[in-house]
Amino acid sequence: MINHNKKIKSILTDVFNHQIENIERNKSILNEQLCDIVTKIYECKGKLVITGVGKNAIISKKIVSTLISTKQNAYYLHGNDAVHGDLGVINEDDIVMLISKSGNTYEIKKIINFLKKKNIPIIALTSNNRSFLALESNFKCIYNIKKESSAGNIAPTTSLITCQLIGDAIAVALMKLRNFSAKDFSEVHPSGALGLKLNKAVSEIFLKKTQVCTNDSVFDVILEITKSRLGATVVTEQERAVGIITDGDLRRTFQSNKKFEEMSAKDIMTRNPITIAESLNVKESLEIMNEKKIMHLVVIRDSNYLGLLHMHDLIDLGKND
Known part of the structure; x- marks a missing residue:
């Protein structure tokens, strides 16, 4: 049997290094615009709705899960479901965050058109600052992706890690602004390790x-x-x-x-x-x-x-x- 460990380790190291370089490069998004996004969510009287399509839908769901577990009023809405009747869950006091690398998908455009008619604030999380999403949003967080870490720059990898990191950073900032404590965490995690303890x-x-x-x-x-x-x-x-x-x-x-x-x-x-x-x-x-x-x-x-x-x-x- 041929031992591929050396080659595998080299590939894994390249992926890790690429992700680390990407995170360092994207520290530039830690600016006033991102602070404004956190403040807007913090002051929101309604809920934060996060939506995306494909792999970005999975990231949206994960970010919402983190927010809900820390008592932030948030809701996950799949982009496909949104354009097939579920936009009705969005109320006038809500804020909507749309996650899309290109910012130009069919679903994104349809959702934005609906939100603009209802005067609902839009937060863009995208890598394309000239996209429909970036140009039509009220608040924008533009991350910088040179390429995905996957072979051939095909599968979304680095872009997803970046969106996840931004979502986590926003969630932690909101936790600290609200003085969210271990006691609060245990209340919403009664069967979790910390809750049980x-x-x-x-x-x-x-x-x-x-x-x-x-x-x-x-x-x-x-x-x-x-x-x-x-x-x-x-x-x-x-x-x-x-x-x-x-x-x-x-x-x-x-x-x-x-x-x-x-x-x-x-x-x-x-x-x-x-x-x-x-x-x-x-x-x-x-x-x-x-x-x-x-x-x-x-x-x-x-x-x-x-x-x-x-x-x-x-x-x-x-x-x-």
Whole structure:
């Protein structure tokens, strides 16, 4: 059997390099016009409708899917369906983005004629700045494609990657303008990995049970905090949490010039620590931490101390497995 790996690797490398060069070249579209497009979508009272034909229809659908998953009001409309009755989904408060490399297809022209009659704003995403689409649109993003990375410059490849990149950039910009958070993401992805993690009960997280008694010395407290590596420990009486001591509490005690060697845990603890039930989920726990500006929560079961939850435990859940 002939080994073609060397030839295959060379082809793959050429494709990657071509795509990288294309992205670098198209940084020029990061201009005021693209900013205006993002602003127009952000301020839109209706929905953003994105349409295309052929492979551009697939890209349109992907961009819309990203936008919808981030709570942006968006709708995917296939170009062929649009000219066969589905233009009725477009309302006067909407904006329409048309994706077409040539900008001169039959469907594009028909859709634009309809939109112009209805006075609906048009966003063009095309590589042809002299096309019907570019000339008739209100907002335009003209990308620069010298050639596709496919053999013979036939199959759309580089142009699709470019459109996808622009769509993703717009989606991320809108997310940040709206302060879209992991909590928002979990709400629309209840069965997704992040959604499942954020909706998980804290009892399902490995909790460290670090504790000292009220009469334990400050030195005992230091040893326990050092051992647990949580930056805090819980003070208990008969298995109930009566206080919490953080490494910050220890520093303040040392700086107070008091005879800390004569002090016990009850003398330096913060009484009545904020507690949560083990059934509370990760998302709710994070909200409490953010609201109270604290790093730790004491987890209880039927009033008894169960374990200490650190914010880093929750943040780690958001990382990829």
